[in-house]
Amino acid sequence: MPAINHDVQLDTLLQQELKPLVRAIDEKAYYPRDFLLQLGRNGFLSSEDKTVAEAAVQEVKVVQQVSSYCMTTGFNLWCHMAALTYVRHTENEELKERFLPALENGEILGATGLSNPMKFYADLEKLHLKAERVNGGYKLNGALPAVSNLGEGHWFGAVASENGRRIMVFVPCSDENLQLKEKVSYLGLNGSATFACRFDGVFIPDSQVLAEDADTFVQKIRPYFVTYQVPVGLGVIEAAIRSVEKCVNKQSGANQYLPVQAEDLQVRFDAVQEQFRDLLETGVSWKGILSVRKDTVYLTMDAVHAAMMHAGGSAYLQTSADGRRLREAYFFMNLTPTVKHLEKMFQ
CATH class of the missing domain: 1.20.140.10 (Butyryl-CoA Dehydrogenase, subunit A, domain 3)
Structure with a gap:
């Protein structure tokens, strides 16, 4: 991939593609899906030849510049970066090979369903999702009250309890047993594509398990979860x-x-x-x-x-x-x- 003058290219993209959308995002709950995908397509989220830490140095600048124009879009980008963080850190190589290039190159968008688990690990809430081990994977049941940056073809991380332990999985929005109800009655951020998610026997194959030991995995990823x-x-x-x-x-x-x-x-x-x-x-x-x-x-x-x-x-x-x-x-x-x-x- 050729060297990118990130500052010049990103400022141009923000001026031409995001700035004209800001009022629609705020006033009409417009979700800037295409703009978010363009960030990947233009190479701003690539970790090629970089460590996780080196990638973060560049990517936090992108999130900051986007947020200076529109915090709603910056928040959506953070959701995507959280999903990227999960995939970058997983030891499930099959999952990483399948999703990392797609998330970085603007082919698909990701999100984080970890608001409830983060509160669970801080002793603020009970875990909302339960998992049952079945042949070839897990079935998930329960509900998450709000997950943002969701849509057709999107994926998001989630943590569920299973026999006294926790697992972390990567969930497709397209699953027929996942019900999504859009939430657009907020004071702001209505263009963030936020949905209540109900799991009714959502099957997660082993190939979509981010971590069999979510307790340890969350400790590993949470610094970058907050960094972005x-x-x-x-x-x-x-x-x-x-x-x-x-x-x-x-x-x-x-x-x-x-x-x-x-x-x-x-x-x-x-x-x-x-x-x-x-x-x-x-x-x-x-x-x-x-x-x-x-x-x-x-x-x-x-x-x-x-x-x-x-x-x-x-x-x-x-x-x-x-x-x-x-x-x-x-x-x-x-x-x-x-x-x-x-x-x-x-x-």
């Missing part, structure tokens, strides 16, 4: 800072009297960004990435609130980009691991 969330918030912060800067001369410069200014946010942003960059370069640790994730979510909330104040009345319009980022940021605050979940883990 951080740039979702960083992209929103960047956009909010730019918005504050644009409002500097509003109403004869009255914004200068507000308690939070663009430079205040920029100093905090640079500090988080540097901490995140250092972590990527030295090796992503669980506690380290949780700390960066927590700092990112609080800064995201401060940044979008500041942008609302600086924009003033124009931010209160339904078509306002500042208002959209505010609503999206409240979702980021509640994305697993949520703020409550993070605070609990630091006690």
